[in-house]
């Protein structure tokens with residue numbers, strides 16, 4: 347059986363699901379492929395014997411980029427995701443006590459690029475957990491979700507010519 351799609355989005359984490367849902371408002375011929383049984387990637391509720399834990403995004407710095415992404419999500423879902431912007435300076439543990447974090451000083455650690463994201467003193471307080479965004483995006487998504495793992499892309503002239511799924515099936519690009 348042949349299926350034709352206008353778009354195939356590989357990976358149904360928050361990023362892929364967001365893109366696929368936005369595309370599916372234009373055309374329903376969108377397929378979202380994820381190697382796992384569930385979409386949402388890292389952002390999901392995980393059940394432990396001691397209770398549920400919200401895995402994934404908890405801290406969103408109030409940077410222009412983050413706020414622009416959240417506005418895109420808000421427009422797509424038609425809900426207010428950001429409750430408020432809060433000023434909460436980051437803290438550090440030094441000399442046996444917690445203190446306001448000022449800077450890394452003269453010696454920039456090798457993981458600076460990853461850390462600096464979390465040292466922002468303004469953050470977006472959220473109305474809903476990211477796992478709830480995932481559920482709302484799934485409800486809004488008008489395309490098809492398939493549990494398939496993309497194992498190989500064949501690219502020529504900057505275009506995907508074919509895609510190997512689950513190690514065997516070839517899909518014309």
Ligand SMILES: Cc1cc2nc3c(=O)[nH]c(=O)nc-3n(C[C@H](O)[C@H](O)[C@H](O)COP(=O)(O)OP(=O)(O)OC[C@H]3O[C@@H](n4cnc5c(N)ncnc54)[C@H](O)[C@@H]3O)c2cc1C
Pocket residue numbers: 356357358359360361362379380381382384385386387388389401402403404405406494495496497
């Ligand atoms: C414990 C934890 C806490 C975090 N805290 C924060 C935080 O406070 N603030 C913050 O900004 N970020 C945080 N993050 C990071 C944040 O969760 C990730 O940056 C974000 O979820 C990435 O989303 P994504 O959609 O890009 O990728 P993912 O969530 O990784 O999703 C990728 C999806 O693609 C699928 N996939 C991958 N390869 C293939 C393939 N070849 N074929 C088919 N499917 C494929 C995977 O199955 C997965 O579902 C945290 C992450 C963790 C784990």
